[in-house]
Amino acid sequence: MQFSWKGTTLVRRLVLAAAALMLALPAQAADPVRIGFSIGLTGGNAPNGKQLIEAMELWRADVNAKGGLLGRPVEFVYYDDQTVPANVPAIYTKLIEVDKVELLLGPYGTNLIAAGLPVIAQHKKTTVGILGTAPNHTLHYPNYFAMIPLGEDPIHAFSEGFFELAKAAKPAPKTVAIVGADAEFGKNSTDGARDNAKKFGFEIVYDKLYPPNTQDFAPIVRAIQATNPDVVYVASYPPDSVGFVRAVSEIGYQPKMIGGAMIGLLATPLKARMGPLMNGFVNNEIFVPSLNFPGVKDVLTRYQAVAKQKGGIDPFGYGFVPFGYAAGQVLQQAVEGTKSFDHAKLADYMRSHKFSTVVGEFEYGKDGEWKKPRFTFTQWQGLTSGDLAQLDDPKKWVVIWPPEYKTGDMIYPYGNAVAKK
Numbered sequence: 034m035q036f037s038w039k040g041t042t043l044v045r046r047l048v049l050a051a052a053a054l055m056l057a058l059p060a061q062a063a064d065p066v067r068i069g070f071s072i073g074l075t076g077g078n079a080p081n082g083k084q085l086i087e088a089m090e091l092w093r094a095d096v097n098a099k100g101g102l103l104g105r106p107v108e109f110v111y112y113d114d115q116t117v118p119a120n121v122p123a124i125y126t127k128l129i130e131v132d133k134v135e136l137l138l139g140p141y142g143t144n145l146i147a148a149g150l151p152v153i154a155q156h157k158k159t160t161v162g163i164l165g166t167a168p169n170h171t172l173h174y175p176n177y178f179a180m181i182p183l184g185e186d187p188i189h190a191f192s193e194g195f196f197e198l199a200k201a202a203k204p205a206p207k208t209v210a211i212v213g214a215d216a217e218f219g220k221n222s223t224d225g226a227r228d229n230a231k232k233f234g235f236e237i238v239y240d241k242l243y244p245p246n247t248q249d250f251a252p253i254v255r256a257i258q259a260t261n262p263d264v265v266y267v268a269s270y271p272p273d274s275v276g277f278v279r280a281v282s283e284i285g286y287q288p289k290m291i292g293g294a295m296i297g298l299l300a301t302p303l304k305a306r307m308g309p310l311m312n313g314f315v316n317n318e319i320f321v322p323s324l325n326f327p328g329v330k331d332v333l334t335r336y337q338a339v340a341k342q343k344g345g346i347d348p349f350g351y352g353f354v355p356f357g358y359a360a361g362q363v364l365q366q367a368v369e370g371t372k373s374f375d376h377a378k379l380a381d382y383m384r385s386h387k388f389s390t391v392v393g394e395f396e397y398g399k400d401g402e403w404k405k406p407r408f409t410f411t412q413w414q415g416l417t418s419g420d421l422a423q424l425d426d427p428k429k430w431v432v433i434w435p436p437e438y439k440t441g442d443m444i445y446p447y448g449n450a451v452a453k454k
Contacts, residue, residue, distance in 0.1 A: 065108035069134030071124040076116025080300040084347040088357030118148035125152045143218035159376040161360045169400045176380040177401040180360040184406030185399040188225035194410045194434045196229040206263030210239035213268030222268030222294045250280035263289045271297040282310045289446035299352035308419030313450030329391040359390035410434040
């Protein structure tokens with residue numbers, strides 16, 4: 034039998050082509066799993082959004098180092114919503130219809146989640162919203178799940194500890210002012226505060242919302258002062274918190290107790306700007322370093338190394354980084370538990386299983402909220418500057434509620450804490 038070199042070359046080429054095709058098949062099977070979300074990297078949420086994205090990138094790196102989700106590497110597709118709720122519906126429409134992402138996370142923040150949920154619900158997708166106060170309490174969308182430990186009654190849980198502290202204070206306060214931003218977060222928080230104030234027997238002497246674009250808080254603080262409340266409950270987003278704290282100091286206003294749900298008091302860059310002006314403020318905290326759940330210290334250590342290298346982001350990440358990482362863990366455990374990317378199956382799994390994360394173990398209940406609440410109220414005490422060492426000092430950042438997490442007593446009235454700055 035005679036062989037043609039030309040024919041042999043052709044056969045060799047066909048064999049090589051077949052081999053290349055076989056090698057390509059697994060590569061196609063391992064195409065990235067694309068996870069889409071919006072997040073505020075500019076605007077009011079930027080100080081927190083920037084640390085959240087780094088936390089989520091840490092989770093993505095960890096997942097990919099272990100082989101990805103169901104053998105496929107994870108890839109993020111995300112857009113800066115600029116902390117503008119009106120931008121969110123278009124972003125999630127694009128993620129779902131144009132980018133064709135397989136999984137969703139977010140958005141971050143109450144106002145943004147509330148804006149995005151109708152689009153997500155319309156497409157019957159499942160998502161884990163990050164740090165939102167009851168954004169699903171009117172829509173009741175069954176495939177929404179929260180990454181914040183407020184429990185099944187988040188509107189009231191968010192402020193209950195604040196009023197429990199006020200009720201126990203001596204001499205007992207009797208009147209309260211309630212103020213918040215005129216947006217989803219502010220409305221939800223003040224609605225709960227109003228009910229809790231009545232529940233604990235306080236007389237409400239001031240109860241108003243301010244426009245979200247407010248820059249000068251001195252007139253608001255003076256209006257509150259004119260009603261002479263013993264207690265002031267504030268529900269403010271990051272820039273508002275700074276403006277409110279500064280206005281209180283400039284006017285020299287000293288009610289017996291002040292604070293509430295001031296999100297700006299959770300971001301280190303903003304804390305550094307306020308420094309000792311924060312002394313005496315009592316604020317809701319969803320995470321403090323003493324909550325040492327398995328794995329959380331490692332995540333924070335790695336985040337802090339990234340923050341130091343990059344600069345321009347929160348150097349500690351306490352209030353947000355664990356929850357950004359844990360949101361990814363919930364999605365990961367649901368995918369691995371169902372061995373599927375099907376959104377209905379993922380939602381069914383999330384509703385019926387317990388999750389083990391760097392923010393502890395929990396189960397989901399009504400409206401996708403955690404079944405059991407778990408958060409704290411803290412008070413800043415004895416700050417003399419905005420130095421990072423002071424902002425990380427547990428003797429100055431004191432957990433005053435609940436009793437099981439308590440590290441010190443509340444300084445009351447507020448004026449005594451101001452005098453000790």
